[in-house]
Amino acid sequence: MNSDLPETLEEACARLARREVSSAELAQAALDALGEMHIRLNIAARIEPEGLEQARAVDGARAQGRPVGPLQGVPLAHKDIFRRANGAPVSCGSKIGWFDPPGEGPWLAAATAPARLRAAGAVEIGALSMVEFAVGPTGHNASFGDALNPWDPARIPGGSSSGSGVAVSTGAVLGSLGTDTGGSIRQPAHFCAVVGLKPTAGLISRAGAFPSSATLDTVGPLARSVRDCALLTELAAGPDPADPDGDRAAPEILSTIEDGVRGMSLGVGQGAFLNGVEPRIGDLVAQSAALLGQAGARLQTVDLGDMAAISTAGDTVSAYEIGRTHREMFAARPLDYPALVRVRLAGAQTISKDAYRKGLNARAGWRAWFIERALAGCDVLILPTVEIFAPAYAALDALEEDELRRTVARYTRLNRPFNYLGLPSLAIPMATEAGEMPAAFQLVGRPGAEPLLFRAGRAFERLVRSRPPRPPISVWS
Numbered sequence: 004m005n006s007d008l009p010e011t012l013e014e015a016c017a018r019l020a021r022r023e024v025s026s027a028e029l030a031q032a033a034l035d036a037l038g039e040m041h042i043r044l045n046i047a048a049r050i051e052p053e054g055l056e057q058a059r060a061v062d063g064a065r066a067q068g069r070p071v072g073p074l075q076g077v078p079l080a081h082k083d084i085f086r087r088a089n090g091a092p093v094s095c096g097s098k099i100g101w102f103d104p105p106g107e108g109p110w111l112a113a114a115t116a117p118a119r120l121r122a123a124g125a126v127e128i129g130a131l132s133m134v135e136f137a138v139g140p141t142g143h144n145a146s147f148g149d150a151l152n153p154w155d156p157a158r159i160p161g162g163s164s165s166g167s168g169v170a171v172s173t174g175a176v177l178g179s180l181g182t183d184t185g186g187s188i189r190q191p192a193h194f195c196a197v198v199g200l201k202p203t204a205g206l207i208s209r210a211g212a213f214p215s216s217a218t219l220d221t222v223g224p225l226a227r228s229v230r231d232c233a234l235l236t237e238l239a240a241g242p243d244p245a246d247p248d249g250d251r252a253a254p255e256i257l258s259t260i261e262d263g264v265r266g267m268s269l270g271v272g273q274g275a276f277l278n279g280v281e282p283r284i285g286d287l288v289a290q291s292a293a294l295l296g297q298a299g300a301r302l303q304t305v306d307l308g309d310m311a312a313i314s315t316a317g318d319t320v321s322a323y324e325i326g327r328t329h330r331e332m333f334a335a336r337p338l339d340y341p342a343l344v345r346v347r348l349a350g351a352q353t354i355s356k357d358a359y360r361k362g363l364n365a366r367a368g369w370r371a372w373f374i375e376r377a378l379a380g381c382d383v384l385i386l387p388t389v390e391i392f393a394p395a396y397a398a399l400d401a402l403e404e405d406e407l408r409r410t411v412a413r414y415t416r417l418n419r420p421f422n423y424l425g426l427p428s429l430a431i432p433m434a435t436e437a438g439e440m441p442a443a444f445q446l447v448g449r450p451g452a453e454p455l456l457f458r459a460g461r462a463f464e465r466l467v468r469s470r471p472p473r474p475p476i477s478v479w480s
Contacts, residue, residue: 008032008478010471012077012177012231019075022065026076026126030058033078033176034128036478040175043476044151046132046166048083048094054128061124072124073238081180082164083130084137085114086211095213096133096163098146099339104214104328109246114211116180116222116239123238128176131166137182137215138325138344139163140190140414141399145341149396152194153474154440158393161190161414163215164225168195171225174478178226178235184215185321186389186418188223189445192430193388196441196472198232198460199225201418203450204425206251207236208243216324218248218363219317219422227471229431229461233257236453256454264462265299267455270381275309279413280390287433288444292385294466295459305377305384310420313369316362317423323359326351346408370424374449383459384447388430389414392440421447429456434467441472 009015009029018024034052041047061076083094086101093101103111121127132150134143142150142165150165152158153173160169164181168191171179181188183201192199200223207222214220224235233256241253271292277285296302326348333340333348340348377384390413399407421428427450430443446456473479 008036008174009177010174011228012074012226012234013228015077015177016073016075019077026058026061027055029076030055030078030126030128037080037129037170037175040170040173040478044153044156044169044173045148046150046169046175048096048130048132048147048166049091050129051127054078054126057126061126072122073234074120074124076124076126078128078176079120079125079178080127080129080131080170080176081117082133082167082182084133084182084213085117085180086110086112088113088118093213094147095136096144096146097135097339099332099336101213102332105331108214108217109208109210109249110212110214112210112245115208115243115245119239120180120235131170131179133166134163135341135344136213136329137163137184137187138347140186140411143341143343152393153476154195155393156476157395157397158440159194159396159399161194161393163187164191167191167225168197168199171197171227172474173476174227178224178231180222180239181225182212182215183221183223183422184219185415185422188225189388189418189428189430189443190414192225192432193443194393194441196432196474197225197227198229198432199223199430200232200236200453201421201428202236202240202453203251203427205248206453207239208246208249210243210245210249214328216321217328218324219321221422229457229464230257230260233260233457251451254451254453256457259454260457260461262458263299264295264459267300267383267459268381269295269300269302269459270305270377270384271302272307272384272386273304274307276307277387280387281392284387284390284392284442287435287442288385288387291433291444291463295463298462298466300459303381305381307377313373313420313423314416316365316369317419319354319358319362320423321419322347322351323354326354342404343408343411346404366423370426373424378449382448382455383452386445386447387417388443388445390417392442425450427453427456429460431460431463432472
C-alpha cells in the first residue's frame, strides 16, 4: 500500500515530533490501512473517522507549542472489549454485545488503560475484532466472521485478541491493547509475529474491560517491537482506584531496556509440561536461548515437572468465573453463543463453589512453590508460547465438537498457569526461516519482573532482526 509508512511506534513518534508528518496525515493513512486490512482479513469491529478530529486537535496543540504527550498523536486501535467514555457500543465480539455482569467489579467503569494512552497523546481510530466474549484462542467468530492470519489467510491468527494481533502485524496500527486470561495476547503474538505482554497481575488496570475471568484477566499491549511494547506498558501501567487489584506502581522499563543480558541467569524450561511441543518449535526455543547465552546470559535447565496441579487449579478458577459472568445471559440467550463457547459455559456449570474456592485459596501457595522451584536459581524463564504453528481453519472446522474442544485446549496449555499464578509473560517472535509460519517464545519472571523480561526480549531482538517482521499481507505490500 505505502512503503513509506512507519514500522514502529518509536519511528512514528519521532516523525511527528520532527514535524515531518502531521498526526492528521498519519491518522488518515491508518484509517485507510485499517479499512483495507479489514476488507482482506476481517479485523475491525468499528472504524472511527472521528479519530481525525482528535488528530487535528493534537496538531493544533503542537503548533501552539503546548505539550502533546510522548505518543505525539499516533493513531491506535484496541480490542473491542473496553468500555468507552463516549458511550460508543462495545461488541465484545458477540451479537449480544456488552452486558453488565451481576455484582460489582472494576469492569463497570470506563476503561482506564486506553484512557491513559489517550492522555499520553494517542489518537483512537477504531476498535478491533475478537473472539466472542474473549472465550477462545483461535480467531473463530461465529457472530461477525473469523479474523484471518496475514501470514496465511487460511490459518488462524490466534485469539481472543485476534484483531489486535493482525492489525499490529500488518501495520494497520502500530500498537493495541488486548486482554489475556489464558494466552489471549500471547497467542496472537505467537501466530502473527508481534510482541505481546501479559503483565503481572495488578500492573495495568482492568477497569472498563469486560470480564472473562475476573481474577485471572489482565490487560496488556501488543506492538511490532520490544521497545514499542515497553513504551505502551509504561504508559498504561500504574495504580487505579477503579480497579481494587490494580495496585502496582508503573515500572521503569525503557531506562534499562538496552542493558543486555550479560550476567542475567536464563532458565530453559524442560520437563513433562513441555510434552507435546512440536519438535521445530522446541528447536527454535533452544536456538533462541543459545543466542541469548552467546550474548552473555548464563543458561541453566529448569525441570518444571508436569504442572498438572497448577494447570487444573487455573482451569477451575477460570471456568467457574467465566460461567458466573455469563450465567444469567447464557440462560436467557443460549443460541446467541457460538458452539465452542456454549460447551465451555455448560461445563462451567458443573464446577462447585467449593472447588472454585479451593483453587483460589491454593493460588498463593502454588505461586510461592513455582517461584522456589523454577525461578530460585534464575532471573527469567524461556519457554514456548504455543506448542504448534498456526493450523488451518479448515482443519479445525473439520473436527467433531469434542475433538475440537480438546485440540483448542492445547493452545492455552502453556499460558494459563501464568495467569493463575499472576506472573508476567512476554511473547517475542523467534527467528523462523523463510516460508515458515511465525512462532514466539515466552519469557516468564517473578511478579514485577517486566524490566528484566523486556531487557532479555530486546537483547534477542537486536540479535536477530533490524526491523520488525513484515507479513505477506501488510500496509507495506
